[in-house]
Amino acid sequence: MTTAPATRPWLFAGRPGAVGTSVWRAAHRDGPDAVLFDRDGTLVVDVPYNGDPRRVRPRPGAEEALARLGALGIAVGVVSNQSGVARGLLTRRKVQAVNHRVDLLLGPFAVWAVCPHGPGDGCGCRKPAPGLVLAACARLGARPSRTVVIGDIGSDMAAATAAGAHGVLVPTPATLPAEIAEAPRTAPDLPTAVDLALATPFRPRATAARIAGGAP
Template sequence: MAASTLPDAVLFDRDGTLVVDVPYNGDPERVRPMPGARAAVARLRGLGVPVGVVSNQSGVGRGLLTRRQVQAVRRRVDALFGPFALWAVCPHGPDAGCGCRKPAPGLVLAACERLGAAPRRTVVVGDIGADVQAARAAGARSVLVPTPVTRPEEIEAAEVSAPDLPEAVRLILDPDGLPGTPGGRGPTGGDPGPGGAP
C-alpha cells in the first residue's frame, strides 16, 4: 500500500470501542477487548500507522475514580493490545468547561501534535457522537462503530460507520473508503452517551 494513502495516525476511543464499556471502570481485571479490536490495531501497526487513544474519563472529575486507577486500566489495555503510541485523556467532568473533553477537539488536536500528524490526515474511531464531533471539530476524519448505547441520531449523523473495528480499519485503509482520504474520492471532512464520554 502506498504510504501516501495511509493516514498519519488513527486515534481510538477507549470504552465501547477498544474495550467493553464498564462505566467508570478502575479495575484492570474487568478490561475486555471488543471483538476484533486487537486484530484491527495490529493491522494498522503492521503498516507502520501510529495508533493512539483519546478518552474521556470524567470519573476522575466526578470523584469516582483516581488517576492511579485510570493509569492501571491504561497499563492493562497496553498489555492486551501492545503499547499505544500515545494516550490523551480528559479527566474533567462535563461541567468543567475544558477544551479537551470530547466533543471538543482538544484531545484530538493534542494527540496529533504529539504524533506529528496532520489532523486532516488523521482518523478518529469511536462509538458515540462525541467521538465523531471531536474529530470534525479538529479537522480530522472519523469512523463510527456503533454499540447498543449509540443513539440512532448519532448513527444517522455520522459520515462513515462500520459494524466492527476490523471493517472500520478496512475502510480507513481503502483509498476510496473515507471522504477526504488522500488520493480518494469525496470532499474533505471538514449530550454524549456513556460509552466514550462518561
C-alpha cells in the same frame, strides 16, 4: 471531590515499541498519519468509571484491527473521556492502570490522551470538543486532516470533525439512532472500521519542493 485543571488533558506515553508516524509516511504517501481510538465501548467493553484493570475486556475484533495497523506500521493512539476523575470516582493512578492493561492486551499505543474533567468544567478537551484529538496529533506529529478517529458514539465523531479529522463510527447497543444517522461513516465492527480508515480519500501530500516553497 477530586478535581482536575480545567484546561489541559492528560497525556501518557505508550509502551516502548509503539510506532510513530514516520515509518508509515515513508512507505505510504497517501495513507493516514495516524488512527486514534476511543477506549470504552470501542476498544474495550464499557465498564462505567472503571478503575480496575482486571475488568478490562477487549471488544470483538479489537485485537485483529490493532494487529493490522501495527503490521502496517501506522501510528495509533487513544483519546478517552474519563469524567470519573472529576466526579471523585477515579484517580490518575487508576486511569493509568486501566490504560496500561489495555495497552498490554491491544497495544502498544503511541499516545494516550485523557480528559479528566466533568461535563461542566469548561475544558477544551472533553469530547465532543477537539482538544484530545489535537493533543494526540501534536504528540504524534500527525496532521489532524490526515488522522482518522474511530469511536462508538456521536461525541467521538463530533470531536473528530471539530479537530478537522475524519471519523468512523462503530455502533454498539449504547449508540443512539441519531448518532448513527449523523455519523460521517459507519462500520459494523473494528476490522471494517480500519478498512475504512485506510481507504480514506486524503488529499495528496505536498511534495518536498512545495513544502520548501511554503505551499499548504
